[in-house]
Amino acid sequence: MAVSFYGQSSVNGNMTNGSPDAGEKHDRPDCPSCGGAFLCMANRAGHCPCTQVSLTRDEMQSLTWLWGESCLCPECLLQERDRLRDVAVAVAPE
DSSP, X not given: OEEETTSSSOSSSOOOSSOOOTTOOOBOOBOTTTOOBOOBOTTSGGGOGXXXXXXXXXXXXXXXXXXXXXXXXXXXXXXXXXXXXXXXXXXXXO
């Protein structure tokens, strides 16, 4: 089953269900992977670029284990997903 990393229910706990207050500001955290600042829109699920990244349940669990409660920038999230998929292919039984 493929789901968005920051979709209906968030792995990182920053997601709110429903519509946030129109005046609510977005965070600008530093990505724990690359160190770059990015616009985190987890408080507005429909607008968050992370919702465009499709992940399996196992990938979500692995990312949570690796990064905990931290949000990754969209580029690093894609790189981590691709890395996890490469590892899965390399260790898959033939």
